[in-house]
Each structure stands twice: as structure tokens, then as C-alpha cells.
Amino acid sequence: MKTKLIPSALIIIFCIIFLIFYKGLQNSNIYIPKNNIEIDVPTFNATLFDTDKEILSEEIFKNNKFYFMNIWSSWCIPCREEHQFLMNLGSQENIEIIGLNYKDKNQNAKKFLKEFNNPFKLIISDIDGTIAIEWGAIGVPESFLIYNKKIIKKIVGPLDENSLLEIKKIIQ
Amino acid sequence: MASLIGFYSLVFGLFFSFLIILFSIKNLRNTNVFNNNLISLTFLQFLFVIISFFGLVISFINSDFSNATVFNHSHTTIPLFYKISGTWGNHEGSLLLWLVVLTLFIFLFLLKSKNQTKQYRILTLLFQQIIIIGFFIFIIKTSNPFDYIFPVPNEGLGLNPILQDPALAIHPPILYLGYVGSSIIFSSTLAATSTNYISKEWAKHIKQWILISWIFLTLGILLGSIWAYYELGWGGFWFWDPVENVSLMPWLALTTLFHCILVLEKRLALTSWIVILSISTFTLSMSGTFLVRSGILNSVHTFANDPDRGLFILIFLFCLIFLSLFVFLFFFKAKNENTYNFFWLSKETSILINNWFMMYFLTVVLVGTVYPIFLEVITSEKISVGPPFYNKLIIPFLVPFLFAMAIGPKLKWIKSDLKNKFNLLFFLIISFFISALIVKKFNVNFLVNTILMTSVFYLFFSTLRDFFISKLKNLAQNVAHFGFSLLILSILLNNIFSSEIIANLKVGDTYETEKFKISFENIKQKKEQNFEVIIGKFNIEFLNGDVETLRPELRIYNQPNIVTSEADIKTNLLKDSFITMNLVQNQNYFNIRYQIKPFMIWIWLSVLLISFGGLKSLFKKKYEN
Amino acid sequence: MYGKKVKLRFFFVLLILFILILSVFLILKSLEENVVYFQSPTEIKTLSEIDKKKIRVGGMVKTNSVSVNEKEVKFIITDLKNEINVTYSGAIPNLFSEGKGVVAEGYLKDKNFFLATKILAKHDENYMPPEVKAALEEK
Numbered sequence: 001m002k003t004k005l006i007p008s009a010l011i012i013i014f015c016i017i018f019l020i021f022y023k024g025l026q027n028s029n030i031y032i033p034k035n036n037i038e039i040d041v042p043t044f045n046a047t048l049f050d051t052d053k054e055i056l057s058e059e060i061f062k063n064n065k066f067y068f069m070n071i072w073s074s075w076c077i078p079c080r081e082e083h084q085f086l087m088n089l090g091s092q093e094n095i096e097i098i099g100l101n102y103k104d105k106n107q108n109a110k111k112f113l114k115e116f117n118n119p120f121k122l123i124i125s126d127i128d129g130t131i132a133i134e135w136g137a138i139g140v141p142e143s144f145l146i147y148n149k150k151i152i153k154k155i156v157g158p159l160d161e162n163s164l165l166e167i168k169k170i171i172q
Numbered sequence: 173m174a175s176l177i178g179f180y181s182l183v184f185g186l187f188f189s190f191l192i193i194l195f196s197i198k199n200l201r202n203t204n205v206f207n208n209n210l211i212s213l214t215f216l217q218f219l220f221v222i223i224s225f226f227g228l229v230i231s232f233i234n235s236d237f238s239n240a241t242v243f244n245h246s247h248t249t250i251p252l253f254y255k256i257s258g259t260w261g262n263h264e265g266s267l268l269l270w271l272v273v274l275t276l277f278i279f280l281f282l283l284k285s286k287n288q289t290k291q292y293r294i295l296t297l298l299f300q301q302i303i304i305i306g307f308f309i310f311i312i313k314t315s316n317p318f319d320y321i322f323p324v325p326n327e328g329l330g331l332n333p334i335l336q337d338p339a340l341a342i343h344p345p346i347l348y349l350g351y352v353g354s355s356i357i358f359s360s361t362l363a364a365t366s367t368n369y370i371s372k373e374w375a376k377h378i379k380q381w382i383l384i385s386w387i388f389l390t391l392g393i394l395l396g397s398i399w400a401y402y403e404l405g406w407g408g409f410w411f412w413d414p415v416e417n418v419s420l421m422p423w424l425a426l427t428t429l430f431h432c433i434l435v436l437e438k439r440l441a442l443t444s445w446i447v448i449l450s451i452s453t454f455t456l457s458m459s460g461t462f463l464v465r466s467g468i469l470n471s472v473h474t475f476a477n478d479p480d481r482g483l484f485i486l487i488f489l490f491c492l493i494f495l496s497l498f499v500f501l502f503f504f505k506a507k508n509e510n511t512y513n514f515f516w517l518s519k520e521t522s523i524l525i526n527n528w529f530m531m532y533f534l535t536v537v538l539v540g541t542v543y544p545i546f547l548e549v550i551t552s553e554k555i556s557v558g559p560p561f562y563n564k565l566i567i568p569f570l571v572p573f574l575f576a577m578a579i580g581p582k583l584k585w586i587k588s589d590l591k592n593k594f595n596l597l598f599f600l601i602i603s604f605f606i607s608a609l610i611v612k613k614f615n616v617n618f619l620v621n622t623i624l625m626t627s628v629f630y631l632f633f634s635t636l637r638d639f640f641i642s643k644l645k646n647l648a649q650n651v652a653h654f655g656f657s658l659l660i661l662s663i664l665l666n667n668i669f670s671s672e673i674i675a676n677l678k679v680g681d682t683y684e685t686e687k688f689k690i691s692f693e694n695i696k697q698k699k700e701q702n703f704e705v706i707i708g709k710f711n712i713e714f715l716n717g718d719v720e721t722l723r724p725e726l727r728i729y730n731q732p733n734i735v736t737s738e739a740d741i742k743t744n745l746l747k748d749s750f751i752t753m754n755l756v757q758n759q760n761y762f763n764i765r766y767q768i769k770p771f772m773i774w775i776w777l778s779v780l781l782i783s784f785g786g787l788k789s790l791f792k793k794k795y796e797n
Numbered sequence: 798m799y800g801k802k803v804k805l806r807f808f809f810v811l812l813i814l815f816i817l818i819l820s821v822f823l824i825l826k827s828l829e830e831n832v833v834y835f836q837s838p839t840e841i842k843t844l845s846e847i848d849k850k851k852i853r854v855g856g857m858v859k860t861n862s863v864s865v866n867e868k869e870v871k872f873i874i875t876d877l878k879n880e881i882n883v884t885y886s887g888a889i890p891n892l893f894s895e896g897k898g899v900v901a902e903g904y905l906k907d908k909n910f911f912l913a914t915k916i917l918a919k920h921d922e923n924y925m926p927p928e929v930k931a932a933l934e935e936k
Contacts, residue, residue: 010497011497014494018486020546023549025468076323129327138328139324528816532820543828543832555832555834556833558833558851564827564830564831676868737891754888755891763889
């Protein structure tokens with residue numbers, strides 16, 4: 001009698017503990033954040049892609065309107081795929097598309113634009129990749145939607161139909 | 173490339189587990205000699221795991237962001253040292269490190285256990301392989317450190333700045349050696365139970381392994397505590413945070429186990445108790461992992477959480493618990509013990525008494541840690557258990573605990589008497605007077621502090637005396653106990669005499685108190701490799717004319733964009749001066765916290781002394797063998 | 798002789814049982830006294846009476862609500878439904894900022910004023926204490 005009582009009591013106790021932990025597991029979990037919402041646009045100096053002139057970041061994003069900054073490069077394959085979406089977005093009226101040419105050769109980049117058309121209102125060069133670091137960018141391509149000097153949305157990886165639709169909804 | 177090699181060696185490692193199990197079962201049935209190929213197989217398994225681990229390290233060094241783990245936890249601008257330490261600063265990498273330690277320990281165990289019986293060695297290997305397989309599957313299925321990303325990102329997300337610190341870089345490996353080291357005790361105990369080999373010889377042999385785990389666990393906790401002291405900027409060294417509790421629980425169990433093993437070695441008693449303790453030590457380590465990694469608890473360590481992982485560890489943990497329960501209940505045969513025949517005044521009785529106290533402390537910590545989970549599940553009320561709970565329940569019981577610790581080692585095994593023990597009384601009176609003097613001069617809460625301090629001083633003096641009279645016969649024990657008394661004493665004095673001020677100051681402001689004047693001189697900016705620093709300069713003028721200059725820092729890291737504050741600490745033998753400054757958002761004010769913490773360095777030194785005691789004991793045994 | 802041994806064992810078991818019950822009782826009692834409950838501003842508004850016990854309040858730091866002087870920091874915690882004024886004099890964690898989640902520990906003065914003794918910090922900018930998350934989600 002005694003020999004069976006203790007094992008079964010132990011097993012029942014452990015089962016109860018297991019159940020409670022199991023429930024607890026589903027209960028609370030740590031908050032998973034949305035990607036960097038409402039962060040101030042970083043400040044930096046950059047050279048313009050076309051003219052090699054210096055420009056301050058404040059000048060680029062000075063107006064109270066939507067900007068869409070896209071990090072691209074001629075050597076980046078997914079950038080080619082997303083280009084059509086950028087062109088599509090560029091045809092919208094209330095948004096200005098800024099290009100950040102990332103670790104690229106000027107010649108190649110120009111050839112790229114010639115081949116696929118140029119959706120960018122303004123392109124800045126980031127030859128050593130430091131500006132992309134300032135933005136907290138992870139890779140190429142990557143895009144930021146900016147309004148009122150704040151980053152309101154960040155898209156990692158190439159644009160697609162869904163993200164394009166979402167952006168269009170926001171800027172309406 | 174390195175990632176690829178890493179992943180395939182991991183799979184090979186798992187394959188070897190099955191091979192080892194196959195061979196051991198064959199070996200178990202057929203011959204009477206231990207098949208030495210098993211050692212080679214274990215070594216190969218260890219080799220593959222190490223290769224896999226270095227694959228990850230190399231990916232981190234090269235900032236290979238095609239590897240998801242590297243991408244999530246590294247960045248090109250981080251100094252090389254932290255790129256490497258980033259390997260184990262995350263969930264996936266740290267599990268790989270677990271596996272390294274698991275396989276290393278079983279390999280060493282097989283090498284070192286040549287005098288043991290074949291059955292026992294093979295069974296230990298088998299039990300250990302069960303744990304190892306569990307971890308292999310856990311890693312490969314739910315937290316593969318070699319997942320790749322396409323398209324390959326150019327930058328990683330960065331390593332959390334508070335992990336970019338030398339103490340925290342070596343804290344995980346040391347802690348894991350202790351944590352995971354207890355797995356070998358677990359496997360060996362189960363093997364010894366099922367072969368009915370719990371004996372004096374077994375005690376002698378397993379003692380070394382207990383000591384090794386214990387030393388590393390102690391040092392690991394120490395490092396974590398030092399880190400928390402200067403990096404978190406709260407100026408404390410123990411916060412009763414769940415993560416800290418989770419490392420303290422196996423430590424308490426391990427310490428208890430070690431003392432019991434001494435009794436077993438001498439008297440062949442307490443066998444069932446020892447089996448339970450060994451099982452619970454490893455179970456507590458595993459539960460700790462579960463509690464921390466599943467995100468079920470709310471603590472300063474935030475690992476990326478994934479409910480699947482939590483569920484896996486939970487199921488695995490309970491499988492191990494049921495397995496050990498099964499082995500214990502069905503195979504354990506009590507030797508003709510004499511637990512109840514302990515003479516009331518003997519070494520073993522005092523060890524037993526202290527065991528009960530340790531178990532009590534363990535229960536308090538356990539309840540405080542898991543109670544919030546239970547309550548939330550049952551009543552969905554959210555609560556937290558704070559330091560007062562622990563202080564209130566632990567401190568009163570420290571008094572008899574310390575007394576027993578002082579008297580116990582002086583007693584003889586089996587039967588002792590109180591002849592020639594008048595010095596014990598003499599020390600008691602001295603301790604009482606010293607404590608009363610100290611407490612009366614400075615403190616209001618007279619009674620509690622005096623009693624507590626008396627017991628500490630009592631242990632302090634009696635262990636100090638032993639250094640001189642016992643001709644270093646039992647040095648290891650003496651050093652460890654002395655270290656413990658020093659630890660409690662420093663903590664106590666530190667608590668009583670600490671003072672702090674908190675103020676919001678602008679540059680150029682001064683803040684005056686009765687004892688000193690703090691002036692905020694200036695701030696300077698500097699740029700480092702992956703962060704910018706704001707260095708504040710503070711002059712502290714004391715009444716007696718002494719001037720101290722402290723320069724706390726604010727570090728603004730680039731990726732992830734996080735501000736951390738680095739305390740500036742001036743340490744001397746008597747006290748630490750500790751200052752931190754924090755930014756208040758959109759304001760000109762800095763939040764300044766200045767603390768005077770007496771005897772801080774003694775807290776660290778005493779823990780070192782305690783682990784040195786363990787080390788000494790380890791080597792003593794080696795000589796005897 | 799045998800009888801004495803059994804008696805001894807009996808007392809031993811009884812003693813252990815007694816100690817066990819005593820310690821369980823102690824632990825539970827002390828738990829009850831030292832547990833800190835978590836409440837959101839909305840829950841505080843609906844309280845019928847002000848408790849003297851220490852509690853935690855969590856929510857978001859309201860934008861433009863932080864003001865600092867030499868001694869203390871004042872700010873408003875909101876769960877986007879109700880608000881509570883907080884006064885705090887103590888160390889401010891770096892991750893404390895407007896629009897971010899916060900957990901403050903302290904005592905209620907009345908339903909609108911909270912005297913914080915500690916602000917809890919987490920070491921990840923994106924981290925939101927689960928309590929705050931739940932409180933914010935309920936709105």
C-alpha cells in the first residue's frame with residue numbers, strides 16, 4: 001500500500017506542475033515589437049549621386065510630406081525585381097522617392113538606371129556603407145517610409161505587391 | 173561555408189549518439205570488459221560538436237550575415253572580442269555551448285573512471301547520451317544556429333550593448349561548466365542506483381565531479397553578480413531576479429549534495445537523500461533553462477522567445493524527471509543504513525541540520541520564483557515577488573545556520589563531546605560584544621543586526637582560529653567556511669553602511685549634503701568604434717577636505733540604437749564610490765546617482781575564497797588517490 | 798530496545814513534519830505580505846478604496862508629460878484609456894522615455910496620484926513588459 005502511494009502521489013504532483021507550466025507558457029509571452037515605428041530620421045551628410053555635391057539630411061527631408069527612401073545597388077539581384085514596384089510608386093503624386101546607392105560603382109549604377117528607368121527624385125551615394133548603418137539598415141534592398149521627419153514604416157527586403165498596396169493605403 | 177560545416181558536424185554528432193547507444197547496449201550484454209572503442213566514439217562526438225561550435229565562432233568573426241544567428245546578434249562595427257563572445261550571447265549559440273560541455277564531460281568521465289565497474293560506466297554513458305540526444309534534437313529542430321538567410325543582408329542587427337562587457341563575455345561559459353557539469357552527476361547517480369553501487373567508493377569517485385561543477389557554478393554566479401553591479405547601474409549585486417534565483421537553486425542543491433557526500437564517504441548513510449539531491453540538482457538546472465528561455469518569467473535576461481522552444485524543454489524536462497523517478501523508485505535499494513542512529517552531537521548531525529536549512533532556503537527561493545507563474549495561471553492575477561520576501565524568510569534562519577557551520581567542523585564523526593570546547597563560549601561572548609559595539613554606534617535596528625552579526629563574527633573567529641591551531645589539516649573546508657563568514661559579514665556591513673543620493677543635475681550644478689558636496693563640472697563627447705560616449709566629470713568634496721573625481725559615461729550605441737550608462741567606480745579596501753548618470757529625455761537634466769558602498773571588494777574576494785576552498789579540496793583528493 | 802528505537806523514529810518523523818508545516822506556513826504568510834500586484838491606470842480608477850500596499854503601475858509614458866526638477870521627475874502613465882500622475886525621485890533608467898512602456902513601483906496617494914519608489918528598466922529598447930502589453934491590448 002505504502003509503496004504504491006508515494007510513487008503515484010509524486011507522479012500526480014509532477015503532472016500538475018507540468019500542466020501549470022504548460023498553461024503558463026501559452027499565457028504570457030514577451031512583446032514582439034513592430035519594426036522600428038516612429039523613429040526620428042537620422043542626421044547625416046551625403047554626396048549627391050549626379051553632381052558629387054554635399055547635402056545635409058535635413059535638406060532632403062525638409063518638407064512635411066511622404067518620402068520613400070530605398071536602399072539599392074546595381075549588383076543586387078532582388079533590387080531588379082523590386083524596380084517595377086518602385087516605378088509604380090514613383091508615378092504616385094504625393095510621395096517623393098529617394099534612392100540611397102549602397103556600396104556601388106557610379107558607372108554601374110548609371111547603367112542600371114538607364115536599363116530599368118529612374119524612379120528616384122534624388123539619389124545619394126553611400127560608397128562605404130556608413131549612411132546605411134546610421135539608418136539601422138540590415139541589407140539591400142531595404143526601404144523606409146518617412147513622414148514629418150519620422151520613419152513610420154520599414155520594409156526589409158524587396159518590395160512586392162502587398163507592401164506596395166500597404167504604402168499606397170498609408171499615403172492616401 | 174563555416175556555417176555549412178558547422179551544421180553537418182552537428183548532424184554527425186547526433187548520429188554518433190545513436191552509434192554510441194548501439195555499441196553500449198551490445199557491450200552491456202556481451203562481455204565483461206569495457207569496450208574502449210566507446211571512449212573513442214565519445215571523443216569523436218565531442219570533436220564534431222566542437223567543430224560545429226567553432227563553425228559558429230568563425231561565422232561570427234567573419235560577420236557572415238547569411239547565418240541568421242550572426243545576423244540577429246552581430247554587426248560589422250563591433251570589436252572582435254565581442255563578435256566572438258556574441259557567439260554564446262544568444263539562445264542558439266549558448267545551447268551549442270551546452271552541448272560542448274555535455275559531450276566534454278562524458279568524455280572526461282570515461283577517461284577518469286577506468287577503475288569503476290563496466291556496468292556502471294556504460295549506464296552512465298547511456299543516461300548522459302539520453303540528455304545529449306535531447307539537446308541535439310532541441311537545437312536542430314527548434315533553435316538551429318546555422319539557419320541561413322537569403323538575400324544575404326549587409327549588416328547585422330547588432331549585439332545588445334549591455335552584453336558588450338568583459339565580465340559577461342566569460343560569464344556564460346564558466347556558468348555552463350557548472351550548470352551542465354551537474355548532468356554528469358545526474359547520469360552517474362542514476363547509473364549507480366540501477367547497479368546498486370551507491371557506496372563509499374562511489375562517493376569518493378563522484379565527489380570530484382561535484383566539486384568541479386560547484387567551483388564553476390560559484391565562479392559563474394560571481395561573474396554575473398559583478399557584472400550586474402557595475403553594468404546595470406543600480407549599485408547592488410543581488411536583486412533576487414528570477415534569473416539569479418535560477419542559478420542560486422542548483423548551487424544550494426549542489427552545496428548540500430557535496431556535504432552529504434562527505435557523510436556517505438565516511439559512514440555510508442543518507443544514500444536515498446543523496447540520490448534525490450543529485451537528481452534535483454540537474455533538474456533545477458534544467459528548470460532554470462526552461463524558465464529563462466521560454467519567456468514564462470519576467471526578468472532582465474531577455475532571450476528571443478518562441479513558445480515551441482519552451483514546450484520542447486518542458487516536455488524534455490519532465491521526461492527526465494519521470495525517468496529518474498522510475499529509476500529511483502524501482503531500482504533503489506536502501507543499504508542497511510543508520511540515518512536515525514546519528515548521535516546528536518556529531519559531525520554528521522550538524523551536516524544534516526545544515527542540510528535541512530539549505531533545503532529550506534532552496535524552497536524559499538523556488539517558491540518565490542515560480543509563485544507568480546502559478547498565480548497567473550490559476551487566478552490570472554499578475555504579481556511579482558520582491559526582495560523583502562526573501563530577506564524576511566532567509567535572514568532569521570541564517571543565525572542558527574551560521575552557528576552550526578561554526579561548531580560542526582569541530583565535532584568528530586560518529587560521536588563527539590563538548591570537552592575542551594570552552595573556547596566556543598569564549599568566542600561567542602567576544603563576537604557579541606564586537607557586534608553590539610558596531611551596531612550600536614551606527615544603527616537603529618539594534619536587536620536583529622546584533623544577533624545576526626554575532627553569529628557571523630562567531631563563524632569568522634572560530635574559522636580564523638582554526639587556521640592557526642589545526643595545522644592546516646582541513647584547510648579546504650576551513651578556507652571555504654571562512655570565506656562564507658567573510659561574505660555574509662561584508663554583505664551585512666555593506667547593507668548597514670551603504671548610503672546614496674539621487675539628484676537631477678544640470679552641467680555646472682552642485683548638490684550639497686551634510687557630508688559631501690557633488691559638483692557637476694562638465695561633459696565631454698568622444699567617438700569610439702561602435703558607440704559615442706558622453707563623459708561627465710564630477711567632483712566630490714568631503715567635509716574633511718578630500719576631493720574625489722569620478723567620470724561616469726553614457727554610451728550611445730549605433731546598432732541597436734541603445735543608450736547605456738557606465739558607472740564610474742573608485743574601489744579601495746574599505747569602500748566603493750559609485751556614480752552613474754542617466755539621460756532624462758528632452759531635458760537638460762541628468763539623473764545622477766551617487767553611492768558609497770563599504771566593503772564591496774570583500775564580497776567578491778570572499779566568494780573567490782570560497783571557490784578556492786573547493787579547488788583546494790579537489791586537489792587534495794587527487795594526491796590521496 | 799526495539800520499542801525505544803521505534804519511538805525515536807516516530808518523534809523524528811513528527812519533528813520533520815512539524816518543521817515542514819511550519820516552514821510552509823511561514824513561506825505562504827510572507828508571500829501574502831510581500832507580493833506586489835500589478836495594476837493598470839484603468840484598474841486603479843475602478844478601485845473602491847485606496848490600499849496602503851505597494852503596487853506596480855504599468856502603461857505608457859504620455860508624450861510631453863515628463864517634467865524634471867532637481868529633486869524629482871513627474872510624468873503621466875497612460876493605458877490610452879485612463880491616466881495617472883506619477884511623482885518619482887530616484888534613479889531613472891536609460892530606457893525611460895516618452896511614448897515607451899514603463900512600470901513604476903510605489904504607493905497610491907489617491908486615484909490620480911502615484912508616488913513611485915522605483916522605475917523598472919528592461920535592457921532592450923523594444924521590450925515591453927508583458928503586463929503593460931496586456932494592459933494596452935485590453936483597451
